[in-house]
Amino acid sequence: MTDEPLYEDKNIKIDYHPTSGEDHFIEFGSFRYTLARGVLEDFARVPREHLVGRIATYNSMVLGGLGRSDVGIDGLYDALCQAYAEEGRRIRAYVP
Numbered sequence: 001m002t003d004e005p006l007y008e009d010k011n012i013k014i015d016y017h018p019t020s021g022e023d024h025f026i027e028f029g030s031f032r033y034t035l036a037r038g039v040l041e042d043f044a045r046v047p048r049e050h051l052v053g054r055i056a057t058y059n060s061m062v063l064g065g066l067g068r069s070d071v072g073i074d075g076l077y078d079a080l081c082q083a084y085a086e087e088g089r090r091i092r093a094y095v096p
Contacts, residue, residue, distance in 0.1 A: 002090065007083035011071045014040070014083035024083075028076070031065030044084035048077050 005015035006024070017023035022037040035043070039058060046054050052073060055062050066076060 005083075006086045006090075007079050009079070011069070011075065012079040014079055026062075026076075026080075028071045029065065029069035031062075031069065033059060033062050033065070040080065040084055040087070043077075044080045048074070051077050051080075 005013050007014040011028055013027040014024060017025050017034055024035040024040045026033050026035055043051060043054060043058075052063065055066075066073065071079075
């Protein structure tokens with residue numbers, strides 16, 4: 001496909017996990033978290049106002065890292081949605 005991450009800006013990077021084709025990772029500040037298969041989609045599709053609760057249920061450490069970084073919940077939500085959309089574009093381009 002491509003070597004470009006699914007999403008990257010100066011604060012956040014989201015991409016496929018380097019050792020698993022099914023998992024993703026999210027990186028912000030000095031924090032890096034693995035998102036198991038299906039979690040990127042789940043986070044991107046949940047209504048924005050429910051994202052904090054969904055993240056807390058999945059891994060509350062993500063919220064702790066978020067609180068110690070320059071990334072806000074709205075920025076994280078936008079990045080998750082854009083990464084999920086990019087993944088969909090890549091799949092549609094790859095599958096005939």
